[in-house]
Amino acid sequence: MSDFNKSRRVFLRTAALGVAAVPLARVATHVPAARAEKPRAEDGHALDYVNDGSTSGHEKYKDGNKCSNCAFWAGEVSGGWGGCRHPQFSDVLVNADGWCNTWVPGG
Numbered sequence: 001m002s003d004f005n006k007s008r009r010v011f012l013r014t015a016a017l018g019v020a021a022v023p024l025a026r027v028a029t030h031v032p033a034a035r036a037e038k039p040r041a042e043d044g045h046a047l048d049y050v051n052d053g054s055t056s057g058h059e060k061y062k063d064g065n066k067c068s069n070c071a072f073w074a075g076e077v078s079g080g081w082g083g084c085r086h087p088q089f090s091d092v093l094v095n096a097d098g099w100c101n102t103w104v105p106g107g
Contacts, residue, residue, distance in 0.1 A: 053099030068096035071106025
């Protein structure tokens with residue numbers, strides 16, 4: 001076997017091992033970031049938000065409307081508090097029983 005074929009085979013084998021190692025390296029070096037819990041929204045945070053929808057006096061509020069059955073609800077994080085996909089609430093957690101004037105059926 002010529003030196004050219006030998007070096008070509010070594011190169012191809014090394015390249016194949018390198019390509020195969022990339023996904024493994026990501027798994028081996030992945031360290032989940034510590035996820036700090038966001039602050040909780042307070043009444044009046046934005047869009048007439050209240051932590052207990054049943055206390056809302058807003059004209060758009062209907063009985064039974066709450067964050068946990070809204071299309072923007074992103075799921076519970078802890079203790080009845082969860083994420084909201086609406087941009088006005090991206091920096092806070094909202095109460096599952098909360099409500100704001102952009103509530104839309106979903107959930």
